[in-house]
Amino acid sequence: MESASPVTLNDVADEAGVSLATASRVLNGSTRKVADSYRERVMAAAQRLGYAPNISAQAMARGRANIIGLLVGDIADPYFSAITSGAMAAAEEAGLVVTVAVTGRDAERELRTVRALRGQRPRAIVLAGSRFSDATLDDELTAELDGFRSTGGQVVFISQSGLGFDTVRIENTGASRDLGERMASLGYRRVAIVAGPEPLITSTERAAGFAEGFARGGGEIVRTVRGDFNRDGGFAAGEQLAASGVSDIDIVFAASDIMAVGAMSALRQAGVTPGADVGIAGFDDISTARDVTPPLTTVAIPLESIGRSAVEQALRTDGGEAPAPVSGPILVRESTPLRT
Amino acid sequence: MESASPVTLNDVADEAGVSLATASRVLNGSTRKVADSYRERVMAAAQRLGYAPNISAQAMARGRANIIGLLVGDIADPYFSAITSGAMAAAEEAGLVVTVAVTGRDAERELRTVRALRGQRPRAIVLAGSRFSDATLDDELTAELDGFRSTGGQVVFISQSGLGFDTVRIENTGASRDLGERMASLGYRRVAIVAGPEPLITSTERAAGFAEGFARGGGEIVRTVRGDFNRDGGFAAGEQLAASGVSDIDIVFAASDIMAVGAMSALRQAGVTPGADVGIAGFDDISTARDVTPPLTTVAIPLESIGRSAVEQALRTDGGEAPAPVSGPILVRESTPLRT
DNA sequence: ATGAAAGCGCTAACAA
DNA sequence: TTGTTAGCGCTTTCAT
Numbered sequence: 205m206e207s208a209s210p211v212t213l214n215d216v217a218d219e220a221g222v223s224l225a226t227a228s229r230v231l232n233g234s235t236r237k238v239a240d241s242y243r244e245r246v247m248a249a250a251q252r253l254g255y256a257p258n259i260s261a262q263a264m265a266r267g268r269a270n271i272i273g274l275l276v277g278d279i280a281d282p283y284f285s286a287i288t289s290g291a292m293a294a295a296e297e298a299g300l301v302v303t304v305a306v307t308g309r310d311a312e313r314e315l316r317t318v319r320a321l322r323g324q325r326p327r328a329i330v331l332a333g334s335r336f337s338d339a340t341l342d343d344e345l346t347a348e349l350d351g352f353r354s355t356g357g358q359v360v361f362i363s364q365s366g367l368g369f370d371t372v373r374i375e376n377t378g379a380s381r382d383l384g385e386r387m388a389s390l391g392y393r394r395v396a397i398v399a400g401p402e403p404l405i406t407s408t409e410r411a412a413g414f415a416e417g418f419a420r421g422g423g424e425i426v427r428t429v430r431g432d433f434n435r436d437g438g439f440a441a442g443e444q445l446a447a448s449g450v451s452d453i454d455i456v457f458a459a460s461d462i463m464a465v466g467a468m469s470a471l472r473q474a475g476v477t478p479g480a481d482v483g484i485a486g487f488d489d490i491s492t493a494r495d496v497t498p499p500l501t502t503v504a505i506p507l508e509s510i511g512r513s514a515v516e517q518a519l520r521t522d523g524g525e526a527p528a529p530v531s532g533p534i535l536v537r538e539s540t541p542l543r544t
Numbered sequence: 545m546e547s548a549s550p551v552t553l554n555d556v557a558d559e560a561g562v563s564l565a566t567a568s569r570v571l572n573g574s575t576r577k578v579a580d581s582y583r584e585r586v587m588a589a590a591q592r593l594g595y596a597p598n599i600s601a602q603a604m605a606r607g608r609a610n611i612i613g614l615l616v617g618d619i620a621d622p623y624f625s626a627i628t629s630g631a632m633a634a635a636e637e638a639g640l641v642v643t644v645a646v647t648g649r650d651a652e653r654e655l656r657t658v659r660a661l662r663g664q665r666p667r668a669i670v671l672a673g674s675r676f677s678d679a680t681l682d683d684e685l686t687a688e689l690d691g692f693r694s695t696g697g698q699v700v701f702i703s704q705s706g707l708g709f710d711t712v713r714i715e716n717t718g719a720s721r722d723l724g725e726r727m728a729s730l731g732y733r734r735v736a737i738v739a740g741p742e743p744l745i746t747s748t749e750r751a752a753g754f755a756e757g758f759a760r761g762g763g764e765i766v767r768t769v770r771g772d773f774n775r776d777g778g779f780a781a782g783e784q785l786a787a788s789g790v791s792d793i794d795i796v797f798a799a800s801d802i803m804a805v806g807a808m809s810a811l812r813q814a815g816v817t818p819g820a821d822v823g824i825a826g827f828d829d830i831s832t833a834r835d836v837t838p839p840l841t842t843v844a845i846p847l848e849s850i851g852r853s854a855v856e857q858a859l860r861t862d863g864g865e866a867p868a869p870v871s872g873p874i875l876v877r878e879s880t881p882l883r884t
Numbered sequence: 885a886t887g888a889a890a891g892c893g894c895t896a897a898c899a900a
Numbered sequence: 901t902t903g904t905t906a907g908c909g910c911t912t913t914c915a916t
Binding site: 208209210254256257259260261263267269271278279280288289293296301302304305306320321322323324325347348351354355435465466468469472491494495496508 | 549596599604629641645695808836837
Binding site for chain 1: 885886887888889891892893894
């Protein structure tokens, strides 16, 4: 019971009274070149024995595993889990299994993880998450991924630069700019921006985009506070905002919904009512954005579909066009009422 | 460029001028039995060549891959993504890679997925998520997992029954009962229960537990509405509740936080203010529970740590004790103010 | 259409 | 301590 050996293709072939090759052709091989009588016998034998192909062995023989390696910053973050969900759906449709690894938004860990993933010889590696502007390790990462690609693997980024690899781009700057203008058109004039750490390009682009659009609409950037690019970072930023008073601002823009959600909680705890006392807007349209009070104004990025696209792009043998950056509609909800 | 072959251990051995076995011992083997001079040369060669071990080959040679297979209902659900996060942390510490697959809470898909996962010959398979009471496929699943275990694999459930395998149990009934009593002690007397589909044991246990405790405290179950066991299901249930009026109830208990969050949104949209007009309580303590308004009363289940435990349990060679069911403190937040 | 046999990259006896 | 070698389960020529 402790270590019976699994049923192998050999067992199946024996049981069916055919050769290993024939069994392989029936069960895993591609085009049918096997007589129906044999085919049936093999299938029956496999069924009877409860045969399941050993993926590692297949991978070895074929030189590549039917696996997609997916790297995300933090799987518990709704942004990444939505992307992952889409990626897994696409992978499943293609008969692939997904290996997920977390980088904790740490470049060094990202590099280590890519190395580990490479070891699986996956069809493709998908890297989701912002790049860093201070990317001292980007060269090493590029080298690693180049190596992977040169052995036939696909690489797809979900981010901005993509270091020269295929990339599903999110239109951070343009969409934030539009959002900024829109907020100004609603009557807001003085914004505090809640951003992630300096080197996070996603955060920077969104902050800069919003600032530009908001200024164009006649608004002014009063201050910027930073925190970790997650819920608690947003919360901390919100506390900071509340501590120094919010009488000098009429709106808060957070570089991601999850930060916005944290900030809203902090503000409310400090006695500042989001929506009423200050407007608040985010970016991404994570699921929670609908469920906070008031519902959060944001840019609706189709996260799941981005995950799907990344996998599809990775599987597309013909290089394919570089797709246009993904954006989405601005959703004005009650967190930014018309400012009279 | 298209398909240079990856660097193999053989290449490294050649480059370092040692035997394959020595190279293997240095790079992957366990205990150090290699002269330092050799060791260094091998390491240097590996470095120079950018060697990464082929996991499939290792898996074949060893008969088992350093992989944990993780099955979750829906990775975009914060309940599962929190568990996944913990599981991945534990796996990473143990030098394992995690393959995640989704079942969509569908028994048939779960079975298919287990089969696919088995093919990887992982060290362990962890199945997170409620079992079904109408489990026609449980026998097949059990057979599949038994087969896996009999070839040396570990199986760990995160749920209730566990079908006879190791299980990290969540104390649904007891904790819900306590919550029910507590709510009654706060002065609530008439509850509507928002539950998932009938066959979902997790939902059933929580509903029954709450009902029992609430009744014990002098409360009464006025009605039960069902929906999918996710945010939208909760929303739909909330709409239903609001449609038939809420004057006959003073509190809503949802069998999971994510349903509670959905229900709150629906109620509020229908003009019923959660906390003020009706109390509302959930179960799990997902991150969002803190960020909705009013913050949600719930049972704080340590989701991440459960994910960790499951993996640790899977890795524990000595069977180990069956750990006690996991529960957590009741967090009374503003969604259930004292009812006067 | 079928079978025999040569690897795929690595580990783990077994020899030296 | 180091090297040799026989598999691990499967795919895939190459014969038949």
